[in-house]
Structure formats: structure tokens, C-alpha cells
Amino acid sequence: METTPVCDALERYRPWQRSTEVLFWLLLVGINCSGNALTSWMDASRGGSAALQPWEPWVWEFSSGLVWLLIVVPAVVWFTRRAPLHLDNWRHRLPWYVLASVPVSLVHVLAMFGLRTLAYRLLGDHYVIDSLPHELLYEYLKDARTYAFIVALIHGYRFLLRRLRGEVQLLAAPDEGPPLEPVERPERLLVRKLGRDFLVATQDIEWAQASGNYVNLHVRGHDYPLRITMAALETKLDPASFVRVHRSWIIHIAHLVSIEPLDGGEARLQMADGQQVPCSRRYLPQVRQQLSDGQRAALPG
Incomplete structure (x- = not known):
């Protein structure tokens, strides 16, 4: 069986695959949280809000990012591995993916609020949630988009690896005549x-x-x-x-x-x-x- 430069590269990548995937998620979440925290602080400064402490946007974003990294992303990776989407099953499985977005968001929001409450107490302040039902709905609308992006990213990555490594198929019976084996x-x-x-x-x-x-x-x-x-x-x-x-x-x-x-x-x-x-x-x-x-x-x- 001949090898190609792509095959050689994939074989060299395999020992580093796990650490590369972890590093990718760390960088993705870290860059996204940092960018959101900076823009939140700039928007507050432009609006003249004196009540916002400089550390608050960082607590908001990184409390969310930690929950995505430590809980949600591993759970979504496991779920998509156990029930992957394919062309022949997506109609059956897509409703389960949509339904899964609800507990994903609920776990994310409650754990995030818990981390924020703890961080505010350590910094001598108090984290206030005005209306929990409203906050849950607001966060779900954001989380659903993030969840869909993560699912698409995971499936796209696995699809690319399968195409580069090669997929096996069973030999089907010929349309005419007996099979050779x-x-x-x-x-x-x-x-x-x-x-x-x-x-x-x-x-x-x-x-x-x-x-x-x-x-x-x-x-x-x-x-x-x-x-x-x-x-x-x-x-x-x-x-x-x-x-x-x-x-x-x-x-x-x-x-x-x-x-x-x-x-x-x-x-x-x-x-x-x-x-x-x-x-x-x-x-x-x-x-x-x-x-x-x-x-x-x-x-x-």
C-alpha cells in the first residue's frame, strides 16, 4: 500500500492529535473571551458607566468560557461521538440535537452564575441576577448559536479527518452476475x-x-x-x-x-x-x- 505526503503528515499528527485538539479549544475560547471582555469594557467606557468595575467583563466572559471548556465541550464531543449526524440519519437525530441544546444551556448558565457569584464574593462585591427566567431565556438564545457552531465544528473536523485518512466500504454485490467473492x-x-x-x-x-x-x-x-x-x-x-x-x-x-x-x-x-x-x-x-x-x-x- 503506497503512502502519500498527506498520509505521512497524518501519521506524524496522530501522536499530537489529542494535545492539538485541547490547545485549539483553549485558544478558541480564550481569544473569544478576551475579545468580548475588551469590547464590553470599551462599550461601558464609551457610555460613561462609572458603576462597572474594570474586572467585571473579564469575570463575566471567563466564567462562561471555563464552563464551556470544562463541562459543555467535553459533553458535546461525547454526544456527537455516540450519535453522529450523517446524510442517512440526520432527520431522525437532528431533533435530539435540538433538544440537547436545552440542558446544555441550562448547565452552562447555572454553572456560570455560580462561578460569577464566587468571583464577586472573593473580590468584595455581590453578583446580582435581576430575573432568573429572563436571564435563562436570554442566555439560551446565545448558547444555542454557540452550541450549533461547536457541533458543526466537531462534525466538520471529523469529516475532514475521515476523508484524509480514508474510509472503508464493504464491496457490494454487482448489478448483474454473481459476485467474485x-x-x-x-x-x-x-x-x-x-x-x-x-x-x-x-x-x-x-x-x-x-x-x-x-x-x-x-x-x-x-x-x-x-x-x-x-x-x-x-x-x-x-x-x-x-x-x-x-x-x-x-x-x-x-x-x-x-x-x-x-x-x-x-x-x-x-x-x-x-x-x-x-x-x-x-x-x-x-x-x-x-x-x-x-x-x-x-x-x-
Whole structure:
């Protein structure tokens, strides 16, 4: 499988992906809060408001920003991973996204007011909320726009990564004539990446990990998402080569290096590429049995 500069860049980016994403949100929220605080102070100064303390706009904005960073954004990331929007499901899931904006805003506003109250007390002042229902509605109208922006940003980022890394598709049955290979248990998968198509043998899959509505297939150092459930994928892989080790993991038994028993009957599996895979107590006997069967099959007759 040939590599491209884009693939090489993505592989170099992968170890830094988590820290880069965290830094992005920190910068986005920090710059936005600083800009809003400055404009609020400038507007108050231009209007001749002497009652506004210089620190108040910073408390307002950064109390809001902290709640977005520490609570709301992680929750939205989790929610969008568990129920991602796609062209074939957006009509069903969009109402749930709209409904989720209500608790998102409620958590944001109440936590934000709590932080402001604490900050004002520490600074020797008192934070006053004139009308809680009015404030909740006012903040919801702002939060709904921010929430929609965050959802679009997360989905756009994931869509871009999938397109750059490549998405796997199952080979469909031809319109005419019998298929060249079994559709129920395909020998190859179609990978589409950067406008190009190429085939990957299923036997080249080293391990697979569930990720929301996708399963990431690890093939020769690359991860390719396939839109399928783990249960459906398990039925399409050769049971003599692949074994379910966890509700979120399937491994190719030939790439298993060692089994490290853990407390509670669970285990940690060391794969040939260095990946450590959890093995639950439920599936561990099956893994050991498959290893034993494989060793017996390898013995000379």
C-alpha cells in the first residue's frame, strides 16, 4: 500500500492529535473571551458607566468560557461521538440535537452564575441576577448559536479527518452476475481516500476498535473507519483468524504477541504493532481457546 505526503503528515499528527485538539479549544475560547471582555469594557467606557468595575467583563466572559471548556465541550464531543449526524440519519437525530441544546444551556448558565457569584464574593462585591427566567431565556438564545457552531465544528473536523485518512466500504454485490467473492464474508474491502480507490485484504486487518457508529480498522499502521457495528463486522470476518476480545475490540489472532492477566479475570493483550488491547473476562476463554486451536493446527500431521 503506497503512502502519500498527506498520509505521512497524518501519521506524524496522530501522536499530537489529542494535545492539538485541547490547545485549539483553549485558544478558541480564550481569544473569544478576551475579545468580548475588551469590547464590553470599551462599550461601558464609551457610555460613561462609572458603576462597572474594570474586572467585571473579564469575570463575566471567563466564567462562561471555563464552563464551556470544562463541562459543555467535553459533553458535546461525547454526544456527537455516540450519535453522529450523517446524510442517512440526520432527520431522525437532528431533533435530539435540538433538544440537547436545552440542558446544555441550562448547565452552562447555572454553572456560570455560580462561578460569577464566587468571583464577586472573593473580590468584595455581590453578583446580582435581576430575573432568573429572563436571564435563562436570554442566555439560551446565545448558547444555542454557540452550541450549533461547536457541533458543526466537531462534525466538520471529523469529516475532514475521515476523508484524509480514508474510509472503508464493504464491496457490494454487482448489478448483474454473481459476485467474485462472498459478500457475506468479503476477502477485500474498498478504501476511498483523496479521490482514489484501492482494495485492502481483510486478512491484513490487525485489530478493530469501535468508535461511535464507526469501527476503526487498523491496517499496516493506518486506521480506516468503516461504518458498521462490531456485531455485524464480527460476522463478516473469518472466525478462524479474528476473535472478539471486548465489546469494543476485535483482533487478528496472528498479530497477538502476549496476554497479561489482570485483576478480576480480565487481561491486557499486546499486539505486534505495540498496541495494547483490553480483553474482558467474558471473551478471555475464547481467546485462549483460539490460540490453542491455532497451535494444534500448526503441528505436523
